Amino acid sequence: MHATSVGVLTIGLDAPLVLETAEHGATTTRSAYAPARTPHRVVAPEGRILLLFTDSADAPAGRAAAAMRRLVGPYGLDHRRERELIAACSHSPDPDVLRFLVGPCVPGTTDRRIRRVVDEIRDDPGRAFRAEETACRLGLSTPHFLRLFAQHTSTTFRRYQQWNRLLQVTRGIAAGHTLTRCAADAGFASQSHLSDTFRRTLGTTATSVLDSRVQFYLDC
Template sequence: MASAALSETCHPAQPLMVWLRLGHVVSVGASMELDTHSSALACLGVGVDEPFTVRPDGYPDITARSFLFRARERHKVVRSAGRLLFCYFDPTSARMTRSLGGMRRNVFGFGIDHHREAELIELCNHPRLDVDRVLELASVPGITVRDQRIALAANIIRADPASRYRAAQLAAEVGLSQAYFLRLFAEQTGTSFRRYVQWARMLRAAHGYLSGHDATRCAIDAGFSTPSHYTDVFHRMFGFTPTHLARMDARLHIDDRYDRSTTTPVTIRSQ
């Protein structure tokens, strides 16, 4: 199932490229032509080659070069030609507010025309996509954990995401009250404790693909109770399923560390 990595390029001839990290996802490629759906993550969409048209549930179509998809709002991309850049990010932090502040216009309550859209488009036409710069321009900062107690808790989760973690247990282990631990954890990691565990499990499942394991083993090894549980959580987060990604022959670049100097690529293919 895994194969050697292609260049991290946005060239139209390349398959869908996906960069999966703790707290956010970046993808570049053709539209997946999904049905009307919603996801648990907010998403900035940018038409790399030309504008695209979105049909928010209950509203007229909106055509724009960039569009901020709000978490848990049903929508469908009804027309897109060329490549689309999507930056998914967790809405449980200030990231959503910062990205919303970067939209220059409001149509029916939806933000369009990101003020850095031209720079984002230019990045996608470089031979190698600078994902960190994309996230910076999209107002999605990388994770910076300054408190060593939170860093320790985060390391424990990432080292063994399949464990059944309880906030009270980890708070006591790092010497904090549960209430302060949860608040500080969200501030430092950019997401809630519960969502961080889900992200860690998603990354572990993706690493399972790199090892050539089937979907069932990947799901169980990552801590999901069943493969269907994994699929349900994946769908709630992103609005599509792992199977849908497999049909696209997506090139998935996994990075579950704070050091962004390297990533581990793997191709997700249908079974």
């Protein structure tokens, strides 16, 4: 079981997959959506899977969530454009096509103060942003800032920073850097800190990813 910092749409490209949750057991499907911070496990008995991570700071209401045909608790099943998404990955996926197929941009405006903080975190993922200092800089109380941030991003201030650090690690892995360098560049205290965070967030180890045939498509 793991819980991603942002929402994730998982699709079995070659065969159905199994979504496992503590509350609802195992469900066989071809596509499943898990909102941010919801514990789940995906089992793919065979073939490839596609994981599309959705940053709710760019679409507050959740593009992928709105495109699922049915719900089991907070989890979505059977994406409306599942077949097209699978077909789009038959060769080398086009990020623009995937972005279009995931779902329409749901109307919503991120608070300009939260938007500013989001951009700062993305621009400097290795920096440790403190809630108290950030709230003070925005002229907000810390509890109000944290509630506002969660409202507009569907995740917590800490987990959003964590997610952007992992994205920085992914960029480093894609560039061929060692895990030690990736951890340092992304602001992790150590490689073991990175490994623990990676496993809790993605359900596997960074070493396993490095040893696999996984392909990354960033800024999709």
